[in-house]
Amino acid sequence: MRRPAYYYCLSLLFASLLCMQMVRAEGDIRISNAWINEAPPGMKMMGGYLDVSNNTGNALVLIGASSPCFEQIEFHITEIKNGVSTMRKQDSVTIPAGAIFSFSPGHYHLMLINNTRDLGAGDKVPLTFKFAEGGPVQVDAEIRRGAPTAHQHH
């Protein structure tokens, strides 16, 4: 039996829509507990922290972040080696399938560079995250006057 051409077209369209939905999978990438450590006045660098839950079933690669409140956002990792604190830029961050990946004080963090407006404790900052597999995912981060003692990474 010969099926009409539109049948194939529709199937293709339906399949591609399904694929797009799977790739975007925004509902399966959850970003929570996003906050930014308030900086002393006049400082051009701020640290941001968050948890990324990856329930997509596949590894995710976080490739970028942006905000209208900052000129630039980078991913950095702080590591203490022999008592020396090192900070290194990461071009991307891979989040394994099923994992909750934490950006936390003293470890992975967002480096928020050159705020474009005054920001103080209580302000909400919109952040947009781009993943190689899809996105973007948007979240609001609150500026907090940090109490990092309890959060520090060991």
Place this chain on the structure above:
Amino acid sequence: MKKPQFLTAVLVIACIIGGAMVGLMVFRHQEIKPPAHPGIEGLLWPSPRSLMPFTVTDHHGRPFALEQLSGKWSLLFFGFTHCPDICPITLSVLRDFYGKLAGANAAGDVQIIFVTVDPARDTPEQVANYVRYFHEQFIGLTGTEEQIATLTGQLGVLSYKVDNNENYAVDHSASVFLISPAGAWVGIFSPPQQAEDIHARFNAIRKFIDSQNK
């Protein structure tokens, strides 16, 4: 008849020399042996190093020298104001530590000092804005690279600039250094630091050093 006299003389001299040697050994043994390390984490003992003179600039733009450490317990942390993660964490920990002291009305003879390892960007004004945010009483130090090196060199503080873009980072020692009122480097608190731990160790070290000076 001369032989026994000679032998007696030799014997007497030998006794004197031998006794002196034993005495000297006992004396030196006592002098060298310091009190045992009391097991306080972070205490540098038995031979804390005395700091040598240095002169840098404080956050008011005034000279700050070894004399400014005299008579106070000083906690020094080295970092840079463009550091968004470990430096604010450590200064917040020190703020919490300082608060615990203030609560006990004992903060008067304790000073918290932030020393920049990035003097090219950290002017006295920049450092003032930075340290005051954490506590009004905190002291910020900057200066020329050579001036800061006279302080970092003595404490074995390492720092090196990473990258060359305008947003460069500086790798740096993340420990907190404790200097006694006599200007001796008596303690080091390694990362990761907690205010409670620093508070407990500081009190123990202070008590121990005070007991040694009685």
